[in-house]
Amino acid sequence: MRNTLVAGNWKLNGSKSSIAELLKGILVGMADDSVKPNTEVAVCAPYIYIPHVQEILDGTRIKFGSESISEHDSGAFTGEISGAMLSDFACEYAIVGHSERRTIFGEKDSDTANKFAAARKHGLKPILCVGELLEEREKEITEVVVARQLDAIIELEGVEALADGVIAYEPVWAIGTGMTASPQQAQDVHAFIRSKISALNKTVAEKVQILYGGSVNGANADELFAMPDIDGGLIGGAALKAEDFLAICRAGK
Numbered sequence: 420m421r422n423t424l425v426a427g428n429w430k431l432n433g434s435k436s437s438i439a440e441l442l443k444g445i446l447v448g449m450a451d452d453s454v455k456p457n458t459e460v461a462v463c464a465p466y467i468y469i470p471h472v473q474e475i476l477d478g479t480r481i482k483f484g485s486e487s488i489s490e491h492d493s494g495a496f497t498g499e500i501s502g503a504m505l506s507d508f509a510c511e512y513a514i515v516g517h518s519e520r521r522t523i524f525g526e527k528d529s530d531t532a533n534k535f536a537a538a539r540k541h542g543l544k545p546i547l548c549v550g551e552l553l554e555e556r557e558k559e560i561t562e563v564v565v566a567r568q569l570d571a572i573i574e575l576e577g578v579e580a581l582a583d584g585v586i587a588y589e590p591v592w593a594i595g596t597g598m599t600a601s602p603q604q605a606q607d608v609h610a611f612i613r614s615k616i617s618a619l620n621k622t623v624a625e626k627v628q629i630l631y632g633g634s635v636n637g638a639n640a641d642e643l644f645a646m647p648d649i650d651g652g653l654i655g656g657a658a659l660k661a662e663d664f665l666a667i668c669r670a671g672k
C-alpha cells in the first residue's frame with residue numbers, strides 16, 4: 420500500500436512573513452492528527468525562502484523541497500541552484516518538468532531528464548511532472564505525450580530510477596484554471612502510467628507514487644484520492660492558504 424503524498428507548489432508567491440504564517444497555520448491544523456499518519460505532506464518553495472522554510476519545519480512532519488533544480492553540479496551557470504546546494508539545506512524534494520518550466524521557460528524533455536538525474540544524484544526525490552496540453556487531449560494523444568515525457572527519464576536513467584522519485588500527472592489545461600480533470604479522466608491516465616512502468620518493472624510500478632495536479636481543492640480531493648492509482652496531489656493555488664491546504668491533506672486515503 421502506497422502512502423498518500425500531498426505536496427504544495429508555491430510558485431512565485433510568498434514573503435518571509437506570509438510563509439511563516441502559512442506554515443504555522445498548517446502545523447497548528449495538523450496538531451490534532453486529523454491528517455492521517457500515512458499521508459505525507461510537503462511544500463516546494465521558491466529557492467530563496469528554503470532556509471527560512473527549513474528553520475520553521477525542522478523536526479516537524481512536513482517535508483520540503485524546491486520548485487526546480489539545475490541539471491549542473493557547479494561552474495559557470497549564473498543564476499542556477501544545484502542539487503548539492505538544495506541538499507545542504509535539507510531539501511527532500513525537487514519538482515522537475517513542471518508545465519510552466521516546459522512552456523514558459525522552454526525546458527525540453529531532455530532538460531527535465533537531466534534535472535531528474537541531478538536530483539537523484541544528490542539524494543533528492545524528483546517530483547516529475549507530466550501532462551498534456553488541451554489541444555493534445557482534444558487530438559486524443561494524451562498517452563503519446565505522457566509516454567514520451569516518461570521515456571525521456573527511462574532512456575537516460577533506466578526505469579528503476581522512477582522508484583526514487585514521484586510522478587505528478589498534471590494536465591496542463593487543468594493547472595490554475597479551475598477545470599479539474601474528473602476522477603475517472605485522471606485515473607485513466609494514472610493507470611496508463613502505472614501499466615507502462617509495469618511492463619518494464621512491476622516492482623517499480625507498484626511502489627511509485629503518482630500524484631494528480633490541476634485545480635485540486637478541498638471539495639474535490641476526496642473523490643480524486645479515492646481512485647486506485649491516485650496517490651495524492653501536487654497543489655498550486657490551494658497550497659497558499661493553510662485551511663485550503665489542510666482540507667486537501669485531510670483527504671488522504
Ligand code: PEP
Nearest residue numbers: 594595632633634655656
Ligand atoms: C501546479 O501548478 O502544479 C498546480 C497543480 O496548480 P493548481 O493547483 O493551481 O492548478
